[in-house]
Amino acid sequence: MTRTEPARADEASAPSHSQTGILQPVLHPGEVDGLVDRIIADELAAMRTAFGEGAEYAVTHMESPRERTLHRLECPALEPFLDRHSQWTEHHRRRLTMNPGHRLSVPALVTRQSARGLSGVRSCKVCWPNVHGSDPRPLRRLKARGLRAHHVGHMLATEDGGSLGTIVRSALQTGADLFGVKQDSVEVVTSARTLWYSASEHVFIWDLPTDEETIRRKTELLHRLGSNVTPAAWIH
Incomplete structure (x- = not known):
């Protein structure tokens, strides 16, 4: 018997993770923090790019036809989705520990023209985007x-x-x-x-949000997305 055989015997007798049903972390906590920072940076970069290209609206839950909703960018109901740090809760960080490929839904920022071409999207009742001019008043x-x-x-x-x-x-x-x-x-x-x-x-x-609330949210949005672009709709 060679020296490696006892080790092989131990490995054979030890239950595997699949046999015990226990999932073991793939990433260490420190690695998760770094990965979350990189993910958030990518998420914000994508939104900043869209904002810089003239996006005036956002679609949440784009991956779910039943929940897909169109918002104005200054909509108070959209604000939690734009705060990417708050979206990455401890629950999602734990999931990321087990699955480094885990990702969260990110609002799709779209222009007015693109918003008008969307199908299967409901309008937010808080901000009333009304891109077609025919949505019932809230x-x-x-x-x-x-x-x-x-x-x-x-x-x-x-x-x-x-x-x-x-x-x-x-x-x-x-x-x-x-x-x-x-x-x-x-x-x-x-x-x-x-x-x-x-x-x-x-x-x-x-x-609808008051003018004061709208101005405050627009200012916060500009700071969050770090852009000097002012969408045309905000000028009116």
């Missing part, structure tokens, strides 16, 4: 007494989506009607007019 219905300070800056609308101006302030008031009966009413001052509603009457709001 109206939210609530009772007039439900208007609060956080609605200031949003557009008040008619039931069919006609603009009544941007909400400046609202106030619940109590007074007597012609018969002396106390009634609650709501005064709503918009950038276009002052309106009065009964407290239980329904009002409609274009539930």
